[in-house]
Amino acid sequence: MDFLRPASWEEALAAKAAHPQAVPIAGGTDVMVEINFDHRRPDHLLDLGRVGELAEWTMDESEGGERTVRLGASVPYTQIMAELRGELPGLALASHTVASPQIRNRGSVGGNLGTASPAGDAHPALLAAGCEVEAESRARGSRRIPIDAFFTGVKRNALKPDELIRAVHIPQADGPQQFSKVGTRNAMVIAVCAFSLALHPESRTVRTGIGSAAPTPIRALAAEDFLNAALEEGGCWDNGKAVAPSVAEEFAQLASGACDPIDDVRGSAAYRRHAVGVLARRTLTWCWDAYRSGVRSAPCV
Secondary structure, three states, X not given: OEEEOOOOHHHHHHHHHHOOOOEEEOOOOOHHHHHHOOOOOOOEEEEOOOOHHHXXXXXXXXXXXXXXXXXXXXXXXXXXXXXXXXXOHHHHHHHHOOOOHHHHHHOEHXXXXXXXXXXXXXXXXXXXXXXXXXXXXXXXXXXEEEHHHOEEEOOEEOOOOOOEEEEEEEEOOOOOEEEEEEOOOOOOOOOOEEXXXXXXXXXXXXXXXXXXXXXXXXXXXXXXXHHHHHHHHOOHHHHOOOOOHHHHHHHHHHHHHOOOOOOEOOEOHHHHHHHHHHHHHHHHHHHHHHHHOOOOOOOOO
């Protein structure tokens, strides 16, 4: 196994072009586990640890005034929790649930996306926020992949063999966001299922994200459409009325129905469907209560 250590982004792209099967590694929290258990034995590892720009984030603003966080692929979860709670509350909450402090110090959203596990903790929050993944190759240049089109199968994504993830572009929260997951214990656990919800008052829409309850991370589109219509018909965005229990229950049922889970050692398919419905109802209650109280973003706790 050869170890490639580029010192710049340009060198990293050149190395990936020369060795398309090289496996990128930054924190190593996923790749090294697979290697240690002999589940993977790549010919080349591409160490991105010396590419400094990947560990940085910036705030960008469009001509229309929309603000977006450009999150470098190697920014660790600990930094997201400490510095981006206000801008990306859903992702900060999800980051808080990732494994142990040691893993959060090394693991990153870019690594989570590269692995593309259905149980990746960052994925539901990214789906709910509506982000884009910035990928680049030496031959074709840079492109942005909408998060809805990024996951293509179990641990498969839309990256080409010669592409690397450079950054993730995530809209700054304009309303409350929440994330919750169920695990077999309180810490150091892979999600049995997870659910994220983001309110977008500027567009008067909601977005969802579901993890570990289908072959890929998914959105509950029918649940979103139903809730968007219910909030609009009730004038709730303007009058701040509470969401009716019947609306919350239907939203939960539709979210549960979006799932396509399996039975495994962590939980049964039936339990996952049930749990996603419970999480959907709870996150809706938390987010809407925060919106009614005038809280811009649900806090990390």
